[in-house]
Amino acid sequence: MTWEAGADLVVVGSGVAGLTAALDAAAAGLATVVVTKDGIAEGSTRWAQGGVAVVLGDIAGDSLDAHVADTLAAGGGLNDAAAVEAIVRCGPDAVRRLRERGARFDARDSRPDRTREGGHSAFRVVHAGGDATGAEIERALVAAARGSELRGLTVLDGHVASDVLRDAGGRVAGLAVLDDHGRPGVLRAPAVLLATGGYGALYASTTNPPTATGDGVALALRAGATASDLEFVQFHPTVLHTGAGAAGRRPLVTEAVRGEGAILRDRTGTAFMAGIHPRADLAPRDVVAAAITRRMAETGSGCVFLDATSLAGFARRFPTVHASCAAIGIDPATDPIPVTPAAHYACGGVVTDTDGRTGVPGLYAAGEVARTGLHGANRLASNSLLEGLVVGERAARAVLGDRVIRGVGEPLAPAPALPVADRAVVQRAMSTFAGIGRDATGLATASDAVEAATTIAVPTARAGVEDAALTLLAQAVVAAAGTRRESRGCHVRTDFPDRDDTHQRASLPIRLDASGRPVVAGDALVGAA
Structure with a gap:
């Protein structure tokens, strides 16, 4: 039997973006539920080492303009310049509020210590615990969340989100979940914020935890949202080679x-x-x-x-x-x-504005799962925690501003059966043919391998939900990578090694067609096939 509960906002994911939004929403009086597959502290944020890229105004020669310029230079011409400006300029206040929540950054001479990373023109990356910045940020936010649980914030761990529910008018009506025993539940809510991280588990070797299975992008696509820049999967250059x-x-x-x-x-x-x-x-x-x-x-x-x-x-x-x-x-x-390099960060994701709004009323996304336009074709180092902090805050404000006092519509039943391929087959195909250096033959081979391994099934447990998400993401990444017949940012086509600004300086919108298959929408690129 399916259980039901209600909330004003459901946040899926407990990383920096999700917990920042949840804390702000609860503080503003919204009944907020955080849904997470594992424990509240087990997401991708805690594995981030380097730090937060932010200009605090105390380093001679650095400036917000320089940070914007470095971000644009790294992004391969596909950044949204307005999004870069908005997020970078909100960074100092977001870091200040994080410190007020208890995050402790490394200091030198009574001010935050800085380091420099690739693509940066100055020492502007603040860090914690030497190389444990994400762990410190997660510690502070989790402590704040646990202190807020009696004041409008509930954490539902051990549950995987299986579907974003919508009503007959297309508005969000809640979230369907499965617990660790496969028991279903429904959270009725007029707003759902996806903050699930990326899809590093699409590849056999990654810096991401096992939770990074692309759930949020899959949920959004199935709910009718648009994704973009999915072909730009950033491989971290230096991962410890253990054999x-x-x-x-x-x-x-x-x-x-x-x-x-x-x-x-x-x-x-x-x-x-x-x-x-x-x-x-x-x-x-x-x-x-x-x-x-x-x-x-x-x-x-x-x-x-x-x-x-x-x-x-x-x-x-x-x-x-x-x-x-x-x-x-x-x-x-x-x-x-x-x-060696390993899959690290998804530069693309669910298309949102800088307030986390998607094209589906009531559906929001923030953090790595979202494509705000900050990263373009290649993320500048340590801009990810910055984006999570800033857009998490802005998304909470957007939910408050968009909220209309009304009853939640009756949710329509989601499609029970989904395409699901064996995870090992998907990872092997993507690692071999859709990693660093891709070509048309290899991408076709990857597509065929995933297709041959795909069956239609009803996910009844977490593993099935994750495998369905990885299957959908593999199809979407291959579709985008096959369409982008050039090399740009972290998308490298060995059969098209040059960048083509004349015909292909545009992001690729991905939507689901009538059969539920991800396709590049419309004439996204002139001359693409």
Whole structure:
């Protein structure tokens, strides 16, 4: 039997964007429920190492204009300039409010310490715990949420969102969920905010936790929303190489290690980034990840090496990275760190404005699941936590501003059966043919492999919901990557190696067709096929 409950706002996900929005909404008097698949602190936010990119006005030579310019330069011409301006300029106040909620950043001389990461023209990344910024932000927000549970905020953990429910007029009417035993429930609500993170689990090797299965994008597409920029999957250049065939969540080696002087070298000891980009090892992530992939192919090596032996106090400055290295017998003080790229961040997602609104009334999205236009074709390092903080706050205000006093409409029954492919088949196909370096033949092969493994089934448990989401995301990413016949940002087509600003400087809207299959909507690109 299905249980039912009611709320003013349901937030799906408990990372920085979701908890920020939930706390603000509850404080404003909205009955708010946070739905999360695992425990409240188990999302992607806690794995973020580097920090928050923000201009606080106390670093000589840096400015909000410079941060905007760096973001646009990294984004490959597909940023929404107005969104970049809005989010970057709201950053200082958002960080101040986070600190008021108890987040403690590393300090030097009584002000926040800074580091620099790839693509940044200045030291502007504030950090916590050396290289545990996400963990500190999550700690502070979780503590605030637990302190608010008696004041309008409820946390429903151990539940996976299976469908966004809508009424006959197309408005959001609530959320369908399944608990860890497959028991169904319905949360009636006029507003649902998706803050589920990305879809790193689409690939066999990723920096993301197992929860990052693309649930939010799939929920939004099935509810009638539009997604965009899904082909721009950012691979982090430096993930700890723990041996051939390593899969699942891989230990990250934060970009701040290079920001503070570490150098990438190939198996012969050659520092290979100097001739590739003016910023060398601190080039934008898409440039570095592609350069590492090429160098590995050229040298026949399974990894390259990050030489941090010149950095004093490595264990103190980067305790998380140091512990990961020690676990495989590497001492960064004396040994080069073996690294490879791995799937890291989805630059695209559900199309929203900078207030989190989608095209579906009552449906909002914030954080990695959303495509605000901040990132374009390649995210600037440490802009993700910034976006989660800012858009989480703005989304809560949007829900309050859009709210109409009315009863929730009667929800229509969702489609019970969905296309579902075996997760291992999807990950193998996407990793082999839709990772760094794609071509038409490989993308077609990936599509065929997923299609051949797909059956129609009714998800009755979390694994089935996640597999259905990954299947839909694989189809959507391949459709977008096949349509974009150029190389731009973190989308690299080996059969179309050049950027084409004449015909393809546009984002690709993805919607579901009448059969429920993701397709590129309309004549999105002139000359695309």
